[in-house]
Amino acid sequence: MSKDSRRFRQPIVVVLGHVDHGKTTLLDKIRGTAIVKKEPGEMTQEVGASFVPSSVIEKLSEPLKNIIPVKLEIPGLLFIDTPGHELFSNLRRRGGSVADIAILVVDIMEGFQKQTNESIEILKEKKVPFLVAANKIDRIPGWKPYDNEPFLVSFSKQSKAVQQRLENAIYNLVLQLAQLNFNAERFDRVKDFTQYIAIVPVSGKTGEGVPELLALLAGLTQRFMRTRIGFVEGPAKGVVLEVKEDQGYGYTIDTIIYDGILKRNDTIVLGGVNDVIVTKVRNLLLPAPLQDMRISKTDYRSVDEVYAASGVKIMATGLDEAVAGSPLYAVDNESRLDEYKKIIKEEISKIRFQKNIT
Numbered sequence: 001m002s003k004d005s006r007r008f009r010q011p012i013v014v015v016l017g018h019v020d021h022g023k024t025t026l027l028d029k030i031r032g033t034a035i036v037k038k039e040p041g042e043m044t045q046e047v048g049a050s051f052v053p054s055s056v057i058e059k060l061s062e063p064l065k066n067i068i069p070v071k072l073e074i075p076g077l078l079f080i081d082t083p084g085h086e087l088f089s090n091l092r093r094r095g096g097s098v099a100d101i102a103i104l105v106v107d108i109m110e111g112f113q114k115q116t117n118e119s120i121e122i123l124k125e126k127k128v129p130f131l132v133a134a135n136k137i138d139r140i141p142g143w144k145p146y147d148n149e150p151f152l153v154s155f156s157k158q159s160k161a162v163q164q165r166l167e168n169a170i171y172n173l174v175l176q177l178a179q180l181n182f183n184a185e186r187f188d189r190v191k192d193f194t195q196y197i198a199i200v201p202v203s204g205k206t207g208e209g210v211p212e213l214l215a216l217l218a219g220l221t222q223r224f225m226r227t228r229i230g231f232v233e234g235p236a237k238g239v240v241l242e243v244k245e246d247q248g249y250g251y252t253i254d255t256i257i258y259d260g261i262l263k264r265n266d267t268i269v270l271g272g273v274n275d276v277i278v279t280k281v282r283n284l285l286l287p288a289p290l291q292d293m294r295i296s297k298t299d300y301r302s303v304d305e306v307y308a309a310s311g312v313k314i315m316a317t318g319l320d321e322a323v324a325g326s327p328l329y330a331v332d333n334e335s336r337l338d339e340y341k342k343i344i345k346e347e348i349s350k351i352r353f354q355k356n357i358t
């Protein structure tokens, strides 16, 4: 996509939910789908995140166009690779989260559990909207799987008894959400997405329902978050996901850039263990192409610049003291350096405070 046609950045998506409810499996399925369906040359791997291009979402949602009309203006969706609470707490941004939207994964047979409720609390506190993925529909007794089909297509081919079992399980989730003061409904019955939480039945194992899940994430962020995801051509804003010592690269930081453009040689400021770190970007690294599976995300190619939203590894001096969860700003005007340092100091003290009380 050319620089000028970039009206929106990729919405950033996180996956939360109770242990063993299928977060990792669902993310792997989404990632795998993107790799198989992408156009030749399109990159899907980033550092700490995976990109699902709009071309993939449009292809998948083709059979759904009468129900979910999606004409995508966003370039795609950026999924944070590590699911669960832990990394989510490193995605902080002033007054909220770097995540634009979340998928709350719930095992449809088990319903809400302790960490499902905890996830909802965190999402409420950070004001992140979410969809519920009612996962493992293939485990409903009698379910006949139709791999990678939209849920609505597969559902229409199930027996009446199986359909009823699924409806009962969804109704249970609706009740559990009602107890937490949320209105919720199966996605295809939701009339007003600002008032109701959409429940999307899926299987991370068979891929059923993944087309609807992606179409809804893309459609809803594009429709209701236009200002938030509007692309700004300014200096980069980001967050430090992880600090790592990489063989051959020394200390590097894995970051999510959620706003603007980051270039090689940019001056960046971020939080350090003892003081604010001011340094220059020496190299920007993305996973090398052809290494499409997650396990081999160890070879990198360097790039001159990255656009929000993206997951990128930054090489620079002085990063051994960097703090995960710290904000990161590119500074294009040295006179504003003190202003940025002050913001970083404030944010870092909040991270320390939170770590002390948990």
Ligand code: GDP
Residues within 6 Å of the ligand: 017, 018, 019, 020, 021, 022, 023, 024, 025, 026, 083, 135, 136, 137, 138, 139, 202, 203, 204, 205, 206
């Ligand atoms: P996480 O702890 O939430 O990341 O859960 P995992 O993705 O590790 O899944 C936990 C277990 O549930 C694993 O044994 C998965 O194979 C299984 N699982 C996950 N999703 C599905 C699904 O959609 N259907 C079935 N039948 N099993 C699933």
